[in-house]
Amino acid sequence: MAGPTATATEIKAGALGVLGALAAGESATSADDTLAGNALDRLIDRMARVGDVGFDKANIPDYAKAGMIDMLAADLAPHFSKPLEERDRLIGMARAARHEFRRIAVAKASRARVSFTDF
Secondary structure (H helix, E strand, C coil): CCCCEECHHHHHHHHHHHCCCCCCCCCCCHHHHHHHHHHHHHHHHHHHHCCCCCCCCCCEEHHHHHHHHHHHHHHHHHHHCCCHHHHHHHHHHHHHHHHHHHHHHHHHHHHHCCCHHHC
């Protein structure tokens, strides 16, 4: 049974909030939502291609929520004219999240290689 999941809407809203483009309780503009949605699609596709994640936009595990928000915010920062220092901080947080996702993906892959014939 799969654990709790975060929605793409939660990830997009979180990233836009980190960037100051969305206050608590507000809805994203259509343009910001589209920009964030396209960036999230590219981010997950890119990470899946290199084996960093084993989930898609419809099934983001809860453990990945904060990291995905950080990574998406880092990707979107240039579009919101964030100062270089802020972008560097976001990139650092995104790198840490990606490292954690890789660690989890490797651990899951190692467990998946064990079969009944191994016993």
